[in-house]
Amino acid sequence: MKTYHRNFIYESKDFDNMCSFILEDNKLRKEHFIWHIGRIVDWKYNLSNFSRHFPDNYCRGAQLWFDYFNNPIGFVISEEFNNEFSILLKNAYSFLYPELLGWVRKEWGCKHKGLVTQAIETQTGYIKILESNGYKRNENIELTRVFDTSLYKNFMIEDLSISFLSMAENKDYSEQAILRRNAWPKTYSDEIDLQIKEYTRRSPIYNANFDFVLVNKEGRHISGCEAFIDYENNTAEIERVCTHSDFYNRGYAGTVLKACMRKLYEHNILTAFISGSYDKSIHLYGKLGHVKEYTRFSYECRTGE
Secondary structure, three states: OOEEEEEOOOOOOHHHHHHHHHHHHHHHHHHHOOOOHHHHHHHHHOOOOHHHHOHHHHHHHEEEEEEOOOOEEEEEEOOOOOOEOEEEEOHHHHHHHHHHHHHHHHHOHHHOOEEEEEEEOOOHHHHHHHHHOOOEEEEEEEEEEEEEHHHHOOOOOOOOOEEEEEHHHHOOHHHHHHHHHHHOOOOOOHHHHHHHHHHHOOOOOOOHHHEEEEEEOOOOEEEEEEEEEEOOOOEEEEEEEEEOHHHOOOOHHHHHHHHHHHHHHHOOOOEEEEEEOOHHHHHHHHOOOOOEEEEEEEEEEEOOO
16 A cells, blocks of 8 residues: 655644544553653643744654555654654554654754664564664663552552642642752743743643642642543553652652552543653652563664764
């Protein structure tokens, strides 16, 4: 069957179609998903990367493949509009992986000294193709832990000096911004940061009921996390896990994560994913009681410039 490809078109249904593609793809891949729905939504709505302020960058940052009947069958995407990219393909079209990889080398390789992508440990066929095309595994890995939320249905916070609240209950987004700026410092003003965060909350999957914080008696947000729900597949990916540096090493991150999973269970979301690529986060998430885990390896190809 003939296929064709083109640039992402910002003023079209391309973004909606990519979201639908990921939801459908994850029905088959289950815990071995390539991207969860929260990641693709952040690609458009999280403007903390200023490159996302300009629609033309999206046209250059994603290439979409279609079958003869104009149905989406896969795409190449650069999350941060840099040398890192991901390839997503329907299983039936996995034979096109070398074509998409070659397109990246031709179109993006000339812009960077090297290209970087990831492969899940179970994607042995893709790994062989990467290696045959000059990609080598580097030292970077990401571990994804899979959690059965029913294991946390009876979790209780014993520390009476803190409260576990959703942002639907707390509503103090200025205080939450202070927490997140402490975790991920910004080079721009606090005013711009608040505007960016407000826009991010306009995304189609943001739900204040699953945006959680631990609050002390002074009203400070001391730790937090956010769950992105895929209702089609009854899963959640927990992101934006952070603790204010004034409250490190007191177990607050583990507390907010376990309480989050209890809430997910109460809303019939039975599977949660948490990924980490840094030693500290890998260690933390490994202590929470996951039922499965798998590794994403990073592969790099030197292209010259």
